[in-house]
Amino acid sequence: xxxxxxxxxxxxxAAAAISLPLLKPGLxxxxxxxxxxxxxxxxxxxxxxxxxxxxxxGLGFGFGYPLFVFYPPLVYIVGEVFHxxxxxxxxxxxxxxxxxIFASGLAMYILVKELWGKLEGLTAAIFYMxxxxxxxxxxxxxxxxxxxxxVWLPLILWSFxxxxxxxxxxxxxxxxxxxxxxxxxxxxxxxxxxxxxxxxLLFLIWRSEDKKKLIVSCQLSVVLALGLSxxxxxxxxxxxxxxxxxxxxxxxxANYNIHFVYPQQxxxxxxxxxxxxxxxxxxxxxxxxKLHVLASITAILIATIHWFRNRxxxxxxxxxxxxxTIFVSFLFAAFMTTFYSQFIWDxxxxxxxxxxxxxFLTFTALFLAIATGALVYFLKxxxxxxxxxxxxxxxxxxxxxxxxxxxxxxxxxxxxxxxSPEVIxxxxxxxxxxxxxxxxxxVKSDLGTNLVDIEKVDIPKTKIETVAGLANxxxxxxxxxxxxxxxxxxxxxxxxxxxxxxxxWQVEVDQEPVSINDDxxxxxxxxxxxxxxHNVNIEFKNTPIRKLANSISLLTVLIILVGVIKKWxxxx
Numbered sequence: 267x268x269x270x271x272x273x274x275x276x277x278x279x280a281a282a283a284i285s286l287p288l289l290k291p292g293l294x295x296x297x298x299x300x301x302x303x304x305x306x307x308x309x310x311x312x313x314x315x316x317x318x319x320x321x322x323x324g325l326g327f328g329f330g331y332p333l334f335v336f337y338p339p340l341v342y343i344v345g346e347v348f349h350x351x352x353x354x355x356x357x358x359x360x361x362x363x364x365x366x367i368f369a370s371g372l373a374m375y376i377l378v379k380e381l382w383g384k385l386e387g388l389t390a391a392i393f394y395m396x397x398x399x400x401x402x403x404x405x406x407x408x409x410x411x412x413x414x415x416x417v418w419l420p421l422i423l424w425s426f427x428x429x430x431x432x433x434x435x436x437x438x439x440x441x442x443x444x445x446x447x448x449x450x451x452x453x454x455x456x457x458x459x460x461x462x463x464x465x466x467l468l469f470l471i472w473r474s475e476d477k478k479k480l481i482v483s484c485q486l487s488v489v490l491a492l493g494l495s496x497x498x499x500x501x502x503x504x505x506x507x508x509x510x511x512x513x514x515x516x517x518x519x520a521n522y523n524i525h526f527v528y529p530q531q532x533x534x535x536x537x538x539x540x541x542x543x544x545x546x547x548x549x550x551x552x553x554x555x556k557l558h559v560l561a562s563i564t565a566i567l568i569a570t571i572h573w574f575r576n577r578x579x580x581x582x583x584x585x586x587x588x589x590x591t592i593f594v595s596f597l598f599a600a601f602m603t604t605f606y607s608q609f610i611w612d613x614x615x616x617x618x619x620x621x622x623x624x625x626f627l628t629f630t631a632l633f634l635a636i637a638t639g640a641l642v643y644f645l646k647x648x649x650x651x652x653x654x655x656x657x658x659x660x661x662x663x664x665x666x667x668x669x670x671x672x673x674x675x676x677x678x679x680x681x682x683x684x685x686s687p688e689v690i691x692x693x694x695x696x697x698x699x700x701x702x703x704x705x706x707x708x709v710k711s712d713l714g715t716n717l718v719d720i721e722k723v724d725i726p727k728t729k730i731e732t733v734a735g736l737a738n739x740x741x742x743x744x745x746x747x748x749x750x751x752x753x754x755x756x757x758x759x760x761x762x763x764x765x766x767x768x769x770x771w772q773v774e775v776d777q778e779p780v781s782i783n784d785d786x787x788x789x790x791x792x793x794x795x796x797x798x799x800h801n802v803n804i805e806f807k808n809t810p811i812r813k814l815a816n817s818i819s820l821l822t823v824l825i826i827l828v829g830v831i832k833k834w835x836x837x838x
Contacts, residue, residue, distance in 0.1 A: 273375060273388050280392050281368035283663070284670045287405065288360040292679035294672030296408025297541065301359045302684040303694050304333070307746070308342040309349055314745030318497055318816070320770075321806045323746035326702055327718070328691040328725040329766045329790065330746065336502045336511070336701050340451040341366075341411045354681045363404055363413060370416035371395045374635055377420040380427060381588065381636070382643035389655050390639030394420070396662050397631040398555050401669040406539050406550060412628065415455040418448040419632045422459075423466060429483055430470040435833060438483050439826050442490025449495040453502070454620050455628055458602070461614075462595055462629055469591040473584055493822030500815035508769055513708060513716055514700045525622045526605035527552045533559070539673040542622055552624050554600065557662055558634040565641035566593050572644060589640045596633035602626040691725045703766050703789045720788070726764035733792065735759030747806040755797050763791040763804050770812070774803045 287294060293302070307322035311334075319339060325331035334342075341362055348358035371391040379387030394400075394416070403413040422444045429437035449456045467484050474480040492499070506512075524544035531552045540549015566589065573586050601607050603626045611617050638658070645651045683689065699718050707719035729749055730739055737755035744750075749763065765771065767784035773793050774780070783792045795802065808816065 269384060273384060274372070276388060277371040277375060277391050277395075278368060280395055281364065281371055283667065284367055284395055284400075284404075285364045287670070287672055287675075288364055290675055290677060292675060292677040293356055293360065293684075294405060294408075295539075295674040295676060296672075297406065298408040298410070300694050300698055301408060301410045302355050302679075302681070303690045304337075305342050305345045305349065305359055306355050306681075306685040307690070308334070308339070309346055309355070311746045312346060314747055316747050320501075320812070321747050321768075324687065324690040325695050326699065326766055327695045327720055328687070329764055329788065331695075331699075331766070332505075332509075332701050332768050332770075335505055336509070338411060338450045338453050338498060340447065341414050344414070355685060356679060356681055359410065362410060366410075366414035366417060367395055367400070367404070370420070373417050373420040373424075377424040377427070378636060378639035380424055382585070382639055385651055385655060386639040386642040389642050389658060390635045392659055393558060393561070393638045393662060394631060394635035396666045396670075397558060397635065398551065398553050398666065398669055399627040399631050401666070402550065405670060405672045411452040412455060412625070415448060415452040415628065416631070418444050418451060419459065419628070420636075422448065422463070423636075426467060426470060426484065426487070429487070430474055430480060433476065433479060433483070435829065438487050439490065439829065441484075441487035442494060442826075445487065445491030446494035449491065450498050453499065454625065457616060458620065458626060459629065461602075462599060465591055465595045465598070469588065473587070490822060490826065493818055493825075496815045496818035496822070497812075498815075500818070501809070501812045504811045505769060505809070508704055509701045510704055510706060510708065510716075511700045522611055522618055522621055522623055523608070525624065526608065527603040527624050529604055532600055532603065537669060542624065552603070552627060554627065554630050554634065555666070557658070557665060558631075558638060561641050561658060562593060562596065562634050562637035565589060565637050565644060568641065568644040585640070585643070589637060589644075592633050592636050592640070596630055596637065599626045599629035599633060603630075692722055703768050703784075705784075705789045706766070707787060724788070729764055731762055731764065733760050733762045737761075737795070749804045751802050753795050753800045753802060755795065757797045758794055759797075760792060760794050761802070762786075763793075765791050765804070767791045768806075769809045770806050772805055772807055774805075775800050777801075777803075 303325075304322075307324055308319055311319040311322055319334045319342075320332060321330060321335075322333045323330055325333060344365065345355075345358045345362045348361045349355060353361060371394060374394040375387040375391040377387070378390040400413065400416065403409045422441065425437050425440040425444055428434070429441060445456075448459065471477050471480050471484070525542050528546060531546070531548070532554050534556065535548070535551040535553050537551045538549045542548055542550060569586050569589050573583070602610065603624045607623070611623065642651050642655055642658075645654055696718075702718065708716040709719045711717050729744055730741060730751055732739070735755060735757060737753045737759040739751055739753055739761075741749065741751040749765075753759065753761070763773075767782055767789050771782065771791055772779060773782055773791070775793075775795055780793050780795075784790060786792060791804065
């Protein structure tokens with residue numbers, strides 16, 4: 267118990283050292299400068315009665331946006347917990363960044379401690395937190411969800427390992443839960459991870475004494491994961507066709523073909539705060555980490571020596587073969603970042619939505635950290651282990667601490683500035699609009715990318731307006747997903763709701779549904795109201811596919827709860 271507390275403290279100190287710049291007022295300059303606004307809008311939607319949150323107000327140039335139909339919500343749920351606890355939106359985002367760093371170190375410790383021991387686990391945890399790509403995610407890209415995805419990867423591997431060792435139903439549930447959490451944290455990390463996970467699972471199945479049972483258990487875990495996260499991924503897949511996402515993420519500068527990494531960039535490349543570009547023109551570094559690579563190669567060499575020395579002594583070989591599997595997985599992940607893997611990307615079209623092959627650096631970080639833990643394990647002698655850990659960690663901190671610093675601080679950034687209508691309706695909307703409804707006009711930029719054909723003056727000033735006829739409009743309720751108002755007109759009047767039309771929006775006049783017409787430039791909701799006094803309700807409701815997806819997730823939760831309760835009753 268005392269040892270575990272010391273380890274917990276050490277991981278916390280390492281996470282705190284990495285996170286020191288987050289203590290400054292405001293927020294540092296990042297590429298994905300949308301996190302605060304997204305959290306603010308998520309908070310508005312929650313308080314407006316949405317759950318799960320799907321539609322947010324303000325984005326989409328002030329016309330609203332089905333952001334969370336397609337964007338995983340978990341990091342904003344975590345951020346909302348911090349906000350409801352009393353923190354501002356800026357500080358809540360920074361706390362999510364810190365929690366992701368700390369919890370990922372703890373998760374790696376849990377995994378490697380199970381595989382090889384406590385000291386090995388601590389070493390792997392620190393190497394996992396101090397990997398260069400983590401600095402890129404936090405201090406350059408500002409990729410909140412991708413940074414938090416680091417938490418679930420070790421826990422998924424740990425739960426499947428425990429399932430392999432114990433065959434207990436509990437670990438079927440945990441594996442499914444952790445996979446589902448990865449899905450609703452970052453679906454574009456979940457997808458490539460499902461290419462890598464089979465390497466690990468096949469190893470476990472191969473080493474298992476009851477292969478058939480383990481195969482079935484692993485399949486059940488995946489089914490549970492898909493069921494738990496169905497509320498998110500089913501609507502995301504089914505309703506993608508109603509958006510312009512394919513016109514943005516699969517073409518021009520967003521196409522994966524121009525974002526492959528050259529092998530030399532993986533070993534060493536100048537640190538920068540720019541973006542990804544074609545060829546070797548990248549303004550950002552994609553280096554894996556020299557010490558990580560050297561430690562892992564050393565682990566393989568030492569393990570191989572042990573293998574040959576002890577091959578005639580009938581000693582267990584699982585640890586040697588596991589390290590080999592981990593190292594092969596690392597090589598494959600690194601390979602997938604390079605242009606040599608283009609044939610695989612072409613063969614699996616959904617990978618195109620990743621946009622950047624270098625997202626696979628998340629997995630090189632995972633596997634290299636585990637392999638570094640294995641290095642400590644194979645050193646065997648306690649004194650040598652301890653000395654090696656001190657040297658490795660010291661070298662790691664000296665070489666990598668300098669990477670965990672932003673280029674520029676925005677110390678004057680406050681909640682009020684970051685969540686102002688002008689910032690959300692134009693600045694942020696102009697940088698991310700891939701889920702606008704299909705049919706919204708696009709124009710080509712100077713770089714050949716698609717932009718929305720809209721001007722700043724087009725941002726709506728009111729939620730509801732008349733476009734033909736005259737009427738008195740009195741709004742009684744306005745939330746991100748619902749607008750209720752009354753009308754008083756001398757003759758029929760055409761109303762425009764300054765909301766993009768998207769499946770789920772419904773209009774009722776005096777509790778009777780009326781048809782929506784979006785035959786206008788921006789695909790906005792319009793409808794006709796007859797003369798006289800009327801009560802109108804415009805509401806974003808669940809489509810049949812969303813209702814089905816929600817039901818599947820709820821049913822899966824109930825199945826797990828029933829299973830846990832039955833197991834608890836048997837053991838009590």
